[in-house]
Amino acid sequence: MRRISSLMAAIILGGFCATAQQASGGISPEMMTTIKSAYKNTPADRAIRNAITANDINSLARNLDARRPVSSEFSHRVPSKGITNQRSSGRCWLFTGLNVLRAQMMTEHDLPMTELSQNYNFFFDQLEKANLFLQGVIDTSDRPMDDKTVDWLFRNPLSDGGQFTGIADIVGKYGVVP
Incomplete structure (x- = not known):
C-alpha cells in the first residue's frame, strides 16, 4: 500500500511530461x-x-480562496420600469430579458407604460426547440431506440427553460411585439 501511495505521489508530483508521451496518448516507459x-x-x-x-x-x-465572501456591490445598474409576473410558468429567463428591453424601450420612446408579449417570443422559442429536436431525430435515425442519445432526445424533446442567449437569439431573429 505504501509503495502504491508513493508511486501515486510520484506521478502527481512529477507532472505530465509530454515529451515522453506516446503519440497515441498513453504513458510510455520513458x-x-x-x-x-x-x-x-x-x-x-x-x-x-x-x-x-x-x-x-x-x-x-x-x-479555500474561492470561499471568500462574495461582494454584493455592482458596478452597473439596469434601469427598471417595474416587473411582470411570470407566475409559475418557468420562463423567468424570458420575462427578465423582455423586462430589460421594455425598460430601454420606455426610456428611449418616452412611454409611460408598455408591455412586451412573452407569448410571442415563447412561441418562437418552442418552434426553434421543436426544430432542433426533429433535427436530432433525423441525425440519429440510423440508431436503435435504446441508444443513449436517442433515449435522451425522446425523454427531453422540449423544455420551457432558457437563458439570456436564448432570448437574445429569439429577439434578434423574430423581434418583439407589444
Whole structure:
C-alpha cells in the first residue's frame, strides 16, 4: 500500500511530461521513468505525499480562496420600469430579458407604460426547440431506440427553460411585439 501511495505521489508530483508521451496518448516507459526520477523525497515531497495519501480528492481539490465572501456591490445598474409576473410558468429567463428591453424601450420612446408579449417570443422559442429536436431525430435515425442519445432526445424533446442567449437569439431573429 505504501509503495502504491508513493508511486501515486510520484506521478502527481512529477507532472505530465509530454515529451515522453506516446503519440497515441498513453504513458510510455520513458515517461514513467521521468516521472519517477522527478520524485526526490524532500521534506516538501513527503508532506505532499502524506496529504495525498491521507485525504480524499474532494478535500485536496478544495479552493479555500474561492470561499471568500462574495461582494454584493455592482458596478452597473439596469434601469427598471417595474416587473411582470411570470407566475409559475418557468420562463423567468424570458420575462427578465423582455423586462430589460421594455425598460430601454420606455426610456428611449418616452412611454409611460408598455408591455412586451412573452407569448410571442415563447412561441418562437418552442418552434426553434421543436426544430432542433426533429433535427436530432433525423441525425440519429440510423440508431436503435435504446441508444443513449436517442433515449435522451425522446425523454427531453422540449423544455420551457432558457437563458439570456436564448432570448437574445429569439429577439434578434423574430423581434418583439407589444
